[in-house]
Amino acid sequence: MMSRPVRRGWGAILLAFLLSGGIAPDAGAQRVPISIDDYHGYTGTQEYLQQIARAYRGITELIEIGESNMGRKISVLVISNMETGTTIDAHVELRNMRRENVQNVTPMKPYQGKPGQWIDGGTHGNEYTGTEVCLYIIDKLVTGYGSDSQITDLIDNCVFYICPIVNPDGVYNSVEVGIPQRQNSMMIDDDDDGAINEDGPDDLNGDGKLTSFRYPDPEGQYVIDDEDPRLMVRLGRNEETTKQRYSVIREDRDNDGDGRRGEDGERGIDVNRNFPEGWYGDDNEQRGSGYYAASAPESRAILEFFTNHTNILHAQSFHTSGGFTYRPFARWPDSRIANKDLAVYDLIMGKKYCQLLGVEYPEEWDVEAAGGAGAGAGQRAVGARRTTGQAPARPTGQVPTRPTGQFPARQQAGARQAGARGVSVGSSAYEMPRQWRHPYNDSSDRPYGYGIFIDWAYGQYGAYSMTTELWNRSVDFPGMPEFNTADARIDQERWILQYQDDNFGGRFFMPWTRYRHPDLGQGELGGWIAPYSASNNAFPGEALRHVCDVHWQFELWKATLLPRVVITDVSAEVLYETGSASAGEVTYSGDTATIRRGERMGGVKVVLVKATIENQGQLATHIAEGARLAGNRQDAVWLLGDRDRTTYLQGGVWQRLGTIDGALAIPGFPSAGGAGAGGAERAQMMANLPPGIPPEMLQQFMQSMGMSDEPAAAGNVREVEWLVAIEGNVPLKVIVTSQKGGTQVRDVPIR
């Protein structure tokens, strides 16, 4: 059902020209054309993803993360330079207490060591605009690689996980079949009659399209529009009319004779109510949430993917409609969110979102960072010298219990003093714009929903998650005038129908034709052909392009905020060197032990290694709760050598770095403490001494290092040190590994 632009002639001519060596193919050329003149649906999306994966092998990987109940694929397109990046497991061999070189652990992909951004659509099957936005973003990313320096840099150093259709059955039914279906297809007995899927919508006249049925009805709420008799005008409550009243229903009949139409189709679980944060199973309160959290194959696939891909800091979920974005928690009030995250969400991301949409945001959001804040570029903090294995003196990434910035809180009936010090953030402190929302209803203390994906992604996984309800037809139609009369709504519908006539030759609207309904008698079939109606989804063509482009801009900007942890400097100084040493080997045969002298290994060196680690990205390496969430960890830096010939005298094989701030100043917040303070563990170190080194010399080295407790490091820079004894010429390397900030390795030059 897709209608794509057909490339005639020119494609072949251009290709021949390229093959003749006329010009070199541009790295960023569009190898797979994308159309915004129709919805891709499930089938078109799968085709597009496969074409993209074939055409851009070096920067994409198409993976199947699960399968729907009806056997359709849940696909994620990974976009990242597949030649770059590394993960900690590529450098630290896996081992456990009993067994060396543990086998059968799936190695991480190099892109799992890069900062990640998740983007999805089609969680609700009838909200397929999000799928188109995902495909548009894919097109912009892959075609921008090699031609746009910013996009190239992001694909080299970060990773995008794009899942255009979370709910393949719902999207398939909504787009290809024309039955709008929000839920997945769990084939549940919705009407408790012992039968499954026996009363869904029906294509009554067998024309392959689902439209509407209108029939004269004295109780009906509709009349035919005077200006455009194709349109049905809904009467106001108690509105009188002398015209013929009509009822308008979906093209459907009562298949199971229970007096209801379309009450038991394929639909099953609302995937976006099935996540294990604030999940609630009472169908009266939260309909369709499933028998238990993660009981839907779709939510389970996403949970498993996130659990295996711990590098995601941004998680965007595209829904429809309304033209706004909402952030966590849908289930909980803002008091559940760390103030620092609220500042990142509202004052940074919300502000940018409003700017992109060209709408106003609260003036309280225009605030600078607190004095000396933000770990600005160039500001360096010296990292504490620490030893491994020691618990931090206080939790890292500590959430400020009280904000410390300086913008006046909104006056609230005397509840707050205007001009008082202290930033007040969150939906109780300022009026949220219509386009950027906290969906929890603070005034009535009422959740927006239960078991919502973004609540889980933020609250349990630790990503800046948000949902966008794409498409507001009053503002997103290019060229639509503002209608201000009492008839504004019907004026708008007339305009849209005319727009469809002019731009799509009327093919999205079926003329009304007489039809005798088996249950309701004589009437007419016609009206908007599902899935086109402009009500819940962006209209194809320029309107859809406009929506796609705004949200591509927002996602691109979000990607530029990702943390980037890099090793900016590594040095090694040999402080002491013994004479020579030899390797030895002991073998046993019965009662006899044989000691064999091995090759000469050269001396034992005591080396002072220093490394400087910097988060050159904008955001910190975790959300405020970050490293303390189960499954999350602090950033760490490793010094690796041959483990049998390297002894750590000070600074263990790995050292904690806490959560490293980004370069971006968070309004109202000074840079938070990062690494935990640590002290020397002399006794442990002394016990680890290699043979052959005079103890008094080691003592001297340790004292020269100043091994007392030091204050926690702050800002976006960490300086770490190790004192190691190495036998022979063991090569050393430093590896910094941040769950969401990236993994990097540098060789240590030993002179």
Ligand SMILES: [Zn+2]
């Ligand atoms: Zn939705």
